[in-house]
Amino acid sequence: MNNVALNNTLRFIGLLLLQVLVLNHINLFGFINPLLYIVWVLLYPIKKNKTTLLLLSFLLGLSIDFFSDSGGIHAAATLFIAYIRIPVLNTILGKSDFDYLLFNLRSIAFIKAFTFIALLTFIHHFIIFSLEYFSFNSISSILYNTLLTGVFTIILSVLGIILFTKKK
Numbered sequence: 534m535n536n537v538a539l540n541n542t543l544r545f546i547g548l549l550l551l552q553v554l555v556l557n558h559i560n561l562f563g564f565i566n567p568l569l570y571i572v573w574v575l576l577y578p579i580k581k582n583k584t585t586l587l588l589l590s591f592l593l594g595l596s597i598d599f600f601s602d603s604g605g606i607h608a609a610a611t612l613f614i615a616y617i618r619i620p621v622l623n624t625i626l627g628k629s630d631f632d633y634l635l636f637n638l639r640s641i642a643f644i645k646a647f648t649f650i651a652l653l654t655f656i657h658h659f660i661i662f663s664l665e666y667f668s669f670n671s672i673s674s675i676l677y678n679t680l681l682t683g684v685f686t687i688i689l690s691v692l693g694i695i696l697f698t699k700k701k
Contacts, residue, residue: 541573541577544576548569548570548572549570549593551569552570553601556568557601562681564678564681564682565685566682567682567685568657568658569690569693570597571657572693572694573590575649575653575690577589577590579619587615587616590612590614590615594609594610594612595608597611606665609660610657610661610664613656613657618653621649621652622649626641637698637700639694639695646694650691651687654686655679659675659676662674663675
């Protein structure tokens with residue numbers, strides 16, 4: 534197993550365990566629960582097979598659902614952000630800035646990396662809360678929870694990426 538595969542495997546297991554053993558038990562103000570496991574999707578290498586990313590993202594979300602007893606909402610949201618990751622990167626970075634072989638989230642401008650993280654986090658959280666509430670009558674609760682939980686997740690994600698990844 535090469536170094537990249539080992540790093541991705543350890544990151545997958547570490548974020549899964551961190552989420553289910555620690556972060557799922559944090560409820561700030563009664564409802565803010567950081568969903569840090571999506572960092573795995575954000576940091577997965579671009580040059581790898583997209584089918585593998587989709588399968589592993591689904592497995593990650595399904596594992597979170599299994600431990601959270603949430604009925605598949607994490608699997609759906611994680612699979613969706615894994616699917617749209619490349620088009621979002623192309624939109625944020627532009628075709629001329631985007632090199633698949635040399636891409637590293639830490640090597641691009643901070644504002645672009647932050648925009649990428651924030652956009653995918655808010656999309657993920659909106660899907661999670663939409664499927665959790667599953668009612669147009671709860672749109673204000675969906676948006677409120679998406680915003681507050683998203684901000685907290687983005688802060689933890691950016692800090693974790695800065696502290697635990699290498700800059701190339």
